[in-house]
Amino acid sequence: IVVLKPENQMTPEEKKLFETRQRREEKVKVPVEKIDLSQRRIINLGKVNARSSGTVCGPKAANLGQLKRMFPEHVVEGIVIPFGIFREHLDQMMPGQTVSYWEYLNNIFSQSGQMRESGKSDRETELFILEELGNFRKAIGQITLMDGFLEDLEASFLAAFGKKIGDIPVFLRSDTNMEDLKDFTGAGLNLTLFNVVAYETIIQGIKDVWASPYTERSYKWRQQYLLNPENVFPSILIIPSVDVDYSGVMVTKGISSQEEGDLSVAFNRGAGGAVEGQAAESYLLKADGRNILRVPAREPAYYRLPSAGGTKKYFTTFEHPILNDNNINSLRNIAERIKRQLPSAPGIDTNGPFDVELGFRDDQLWLFQVRPFVENKNATASDYLNSLNPDIRGNKWINIIAPQDIDKDADR
CATH class of the missing domain: 3.30.470.20 (ATP-grasp fold, B domain)
Structure with a gap:
């Protein structure tokens, strides 16, 4: 049953069904004290669990690792590139700059704070941030991957999947520490690459996934809720594709x-x-x-x-x-x-x-x-919605060929 009516004709009971809980207005901090950035080696999926979320990786990898431990025959193998590897790469000097990637990122937010204090408009400040993040994102997409990381990646691929990079199709899933926050509503903000195979595509895909939290859409979401948006770190979950029927x-x-x-x-x-x-x-x-x-x-x-x-x-x-x-x-x-x-x-x-x-x-x-x-607890408990469902007797027959010829009150 579908009921259509203008909003101004809705009853109080109907309006209650569409009420949304307002998120608190105050901003929160990403709990950096929880993050372990010292983990700078790739981790086998079976070595993480739900408690790893927000510590060495995001919740996607942590929860799938938990499932791998509990139901190993029903979960694929996988590897996790932890937060620490991304953070380590940011210590490299940023091309065309006199500072590292990490320093450049922090400078964006410190300068934007100074702009606000000096009376610059929110719009002017936002345009500055978006332009600088665009430069940062482009640079991350071209970042040089460290030799030790590439060796670790190749060895981890072979150990987990039994094949070299380029010989097996995989998914690359962005998995950030902000997704571990209570009330996180930004699902889909960052990049997932589906069923990629070629060595060069996977290597570039890692860079693109690292860069994806710095898009305009992702930044604007973080800006609403976070006091320390510079402390958002991406991990990457890599799992083999399953060509399901x-x-x-x-x-x-x-x-x-x-x-x-x-x-x-x-x-x-x-x-x-x-x-x-x-x-x-x-x-x-x-x-x-x-x-x-x-x-x-x-x-x-x-x-x-x-x-x-x-x-x-x-x-x-x-x-x-x-x-x-x-x-x-x-x-x-x-x-x-x-x-x-x-x-x-x-x-x-x-x-x-x-x-x-x-x-x-x-x-x-x-x-x-x-x-x-x-x-929606309101909807499932609503007497109003339940009243819309007709009470149909289970022993009543309806002729779907010519229902007009059937006595409405007759049972067979």
Whole structure:
């Protein structure tokens, strides 16, 4: 049921559904005392856990490392370029300048502070910062990678993946310490490179990921919330690409049923399944063992991740379901393990429900990310919204060919 009306005609109960919690206005500091910048060697994914977040790497790597420890057969191998390696590179002299990259970055923010104190307008100060950050970002994109780091990278690739750089497609994911802050709402601010293979592309990709926190969009987000925006450090998570047959999301709760024992599942073919706007195959997996198909898939296009890199587009038909019985059993099993094991893991401060990103390749389940599921408490508890759902008797038949010929009150 869809209800459309002008805002000035909404009832107080309806307006309450769209209320947003205002974030506190005071700015916060990135907790630099927590960061360990002395870690200047690449780390195997299995060596980090949830407690590593904001210390040596960002939460993406830390949480995936936690999953690798708990569910090793369902998580790919990986390596992490920690904050300290980026910080070490900033001690090099910046080309065309008489100071290091680190000094140049700090000078940007100290000079902008002086401009404000001298009465310069916010707009003038912002234009100065954006221009200087643009210069800094361009320089980071051309930074010389240290010989020791390159040797470490090549050795780590071979040890983790069994192949040299250039022989296996990988994802490079930016993972900053600001993402570990409470109320972080800047998801997607920084760069992720998908399914890249060539040696030169990966090397340049590392530089581009390091540079991405200094874009105008990222800066403007930080400027709203941070007192020390110069102390934002990127780490990089590198994992091999998984060319999944189909992928999607699972929430360890019944979203429609509001039952804690149920599971909500949505899948599409190929990579990146069940993202916003896709017509996904959706199930409600009931705690009593029933598997209820809520919506069949109706997304004709999907993407695969070829070993040569990039993506390749395909099209499908709809006469067969995406998930088979074995897949659904695997989903039930991994959900039960996640709900039982994850809340007691170090650094995990929630009992769920969890939002799980995952995929299947040759019926093998792969976990890509698990995070707390966030829902609109106002909407789920609303008697008003519940009242919009009609009370339909389960034994009533409706003739979808000619419903006008059926007695509305007749049961069969």
